[in-house]
Amino acid sequence: MQGEAVSSIFVNLMVSARHIEVNLSELKGYEKHIIVELIKEKSRESDNAFQCNEENCKVIILYEADKLSTDTLTYIKWALERFNWCNKVIFCCSDISKLQPLKSLCTLVQLLEPSNEEIISVLEFIAKQEGIQLPHQLAVQIANSSKNNLRQAIRSFEATWNFNPSLEEDQDIKTGWEDKIAKLAKNIIEEQSPKQ
Known part of the structure; x- marks a missing residue:
């Protein structure tokens, strides 16, 4: 993390062969850097494959995404547009209006309360x-x-x-x-x- 106050940060991740889960409330102000690094890392993994398929596709799940700043969301949007990849990012949130900068890139899936x-x-x-x-x-x-x-x-x-x-x-x-x-x-x- 060049140019930042710290050179590295420890992040708790839930990881499997197909996904990575990150709780954004635990990232202490470094959300933008960590998310973009995950996107870049998964993009590099995808570049090694000849084509995007079920075997090399990964999902990054970001919890509490509505707590991200507009600046961070704009930066994440730039990273998603810049890195051509087949992986998916899922932004979990309670208030979709907070994710306005990503609206053009996202498909909204609303989970209704149980009856x-x-x-x-x-x-x-x-x-x-x-x-x-x-x-x-x-x-x-x-x-x-x-x-x-x-x-x-x-x-x-x-x-x-x-x-x-x-x-x-x-x-x-x-x-x-x-x-x-x-x-x-x-x-x-x-x-x-x-x-x-």
Whole structure:
């Protein structure tokens, strides 16, 4: 990394023969350099092959891409246009509007939230796999309280079962730690005192 404050940086990557995963929140301001180096490296690997095919194609998956600056995105766009390669880059983000500089190069794939019916079927599947008797009405209540967040629904199911393993249709749904933290933060904001 010539001309930068550091000569090298350690990066945690998930790597297989077909892909590389990078969490951009761990790159500490060097996102632009690391991503472009990955693109260049994979481009050089592709140049050694005669043609782009399934054997030499790789995927770079970038998590939290909406946290990249416009300058960084413009630089990445330049690198993608400059290096002719068959590899793919997947930008995972919550807010697609932040990736405006890449719009001309990207295909948007939007993943919709799961429906309550899908969440209920996942909860019932987990219950069956774990040998837990989950009343259907309780599964419906957990799905409704999860606000279409499958991870939250699974945590609520687990917390509710840990609180009372003999699940009943009308029992209180435990939400795990997120709601408790939100309530604690709300109390602190409402009353900013040493007691709180």
